Amino acid sequence: MKKLILLLVLSYSLFASNLDIEKKIYRAIIYSIFPNKQTISIWSDDIRKNNFLSSLHKIRIVKEPSSADMLIIEKPLKTLPDKILFITSYPILEKYKNKAIGGFYWQKGRPNIIFLDKNLKRFDIKLPDSMQEYIEDEL
């Protein structure tokens, strides 16, 4: 029992830091994209993201992509509704560079954020000053 408790404490310590960073970044990104929305509906194909996003204020996880305000995906989808698309890996972002407003992914242990200017404009999204440095004209 003592070993189990120690293992749980260690496991939490191992993952807590990066998870916390990711949670903070997603909160900043989503609140920047939807500054005035009281309830933001999110759909994601990543269960881990669903779990921590559901704990954020104003965010509601939906089961169907069609009923979401924003899709956060890590894998290509068969059918893609015309929703705000946010990608969680660089290769997939390249694939959806004409549709996704941007992406967040880890590279070399560092959190990386990219917003694509032309797609932001398509959804008429104006990011705050703190996010301006992450806007790219193209990949």
Added chain:
Amino acid sequence: MKYFKFIYLGIFLFVILALFYIYTSIENVTTKIDNNLKALYVKEAIEHAKSIGSQIKQIITVDPYNEIKNNSEKEKIIQRILSSHITSSYKYIYILYKDKKGSYRYLVDGSLEDRGLFGQRLNVEKLYWDKVYTTQKGLLIRHKNLDSLWITYLYPLIFQNKVEAILAIDFSTSLPYTIKQAVKPISSLFIAIFISIFVLLLILFYQTILTLKSKKESITDQLTSVYNRTYLRDFLEKINPTDYSILMVDIDHFKTINDNYGHKVGDEVLKYVITLIKDEIRDKDKIVRYGGEEFLIFIKRSKNDLSNTLAEHIAKRINNKLSSHIIKVENIELKVTVSIGVTANIEHFKTISEAIKHADSMLYIAKQTGRNKVVTDSDTIQQTNIEKLNIEEIKDAIDNKRIFCEFQPIIDLRTTKIIKYEALVRLKDKNNQTVYPNRFLNTIFNTSLYTEMTKSVMEIVFETIKEKQLHISINFNFSDILNTSIYDTIIQELQEHKNLSSYITIELLEYELLEEISIIKERLDHIRSFNVKIALDDFGSGYANYAIFKSIPVDYIKIDGSLIKEIDTDKISQKIVKSIQILADELDIQTIAEFVHSANIYKTIQNFQINNAQGFYLGKPSALD
């Protein structure tokens, strides 16, 4: 036993210090291991960087960005060079350039996994990377918030004295992280222990405050906020008496203030007077409410006060302050004065109780000689008051009829009328100063002068009875009854005033000396044959031998003042007095409570069914009008 708490405290402190020492040691060891590892990896990384840098310079001539962009072969060669340096500890080796917007992008990435493409942006710590661009020197970045990265070494690639790109080597060894994680539960445990100890100390601190608050309340007089008699008992046990001088302060005519303006105004006056007194004493002096309007002040003696006049000086300051002050209470302006008795030379007394009694005597003198004054044993004139008179002086006083009596009333508690007086002997010295028995009785004890004085006192008493038709008590010791000379004097006086003898009560002291009880019984029976009443004085203190009632005919018991003076607050005293009263009722003996010095005491003894009472509250010893 009293040292145990210090031992416990010592052990507790030792445990805390030991825990803290272990905690800091673990932290130090962790830091040292971390630093040693860092030094080891950094040294190696610098060697790698220098080697890579020199190899790149053989491939790139001037402009790395354009040369690699336009020549994919060069990119591949450099990539292979970078990859050849990849180890399990140096997981990522790559070159970034800074674009026109200031963002950092991949030039070449030699990493075997998570590889970036040419031109792909990588979010880095710009502040440090920019610094390498400006200083053209290598730099270490310690990643504190990222789990999978430990250190990044940045090495500038300089072409024509200009930094064109930066070679980055990420240390991804998990060794420091593993050590940190292994130690973390121990550190967390220590932090939890320290927090627990801190919380424990907070609770202890809170409990101590509560205890101190409660203790302070129990030793503080609620009305005046000065110490009460409970504190006085503890204080007297703890102090070295010779460290203090004693002031006994009494507010003059306070009863008149209460009678004229009511107790509410009286209470406010008490508080006001205390405030004024406090202004004149120091923090190290102690003030105790001793009775209704009586206060004891213990003046801490100073080593520099060789003439021992500090107490007198403070007493005079208090007296002057009160005299020159008008007290305003509820729009009533009152001039309140105090009388103060001082025992400055406490070392003249065997016990501190005697010293307090002496201060009380000095106060009494102050009140008898006009009030609003300070009387002190350090005063040249008053100094004579604590020195015993010699035999010649006493004989002179007896011969010249300077022996006189003061009379203190004894009240019937049911009717509140005076039923008798207690005669108290005094003499006037050559300076016409009143001298109290403590200065002359012991000197003449067992001499013929003692018999002469007995005769004088009895004559004074009988003259008073003849004139006033009053009942009067006279004090004797049992040893006086055994002393044939004194006994004969008593009998002679009783026979001479046979018609007045029924007005006499003899109060007997020191009844532990009852070895010759049959003689005493015989002589007291003879005295009683003149219709004289017998009272046992100071009953309930010392040797309260109940068997005495079997042998001695007793009409009155005078309950000792030590039981009465705190009966309003002390439960033990209450129980003893109750039991004495029950005994007296059973034996059909009247009781007299002595030392009734306040309204509270008076009210309390009324509830105890005591028959009679005597004390300063009811009347002080004085000449009869």
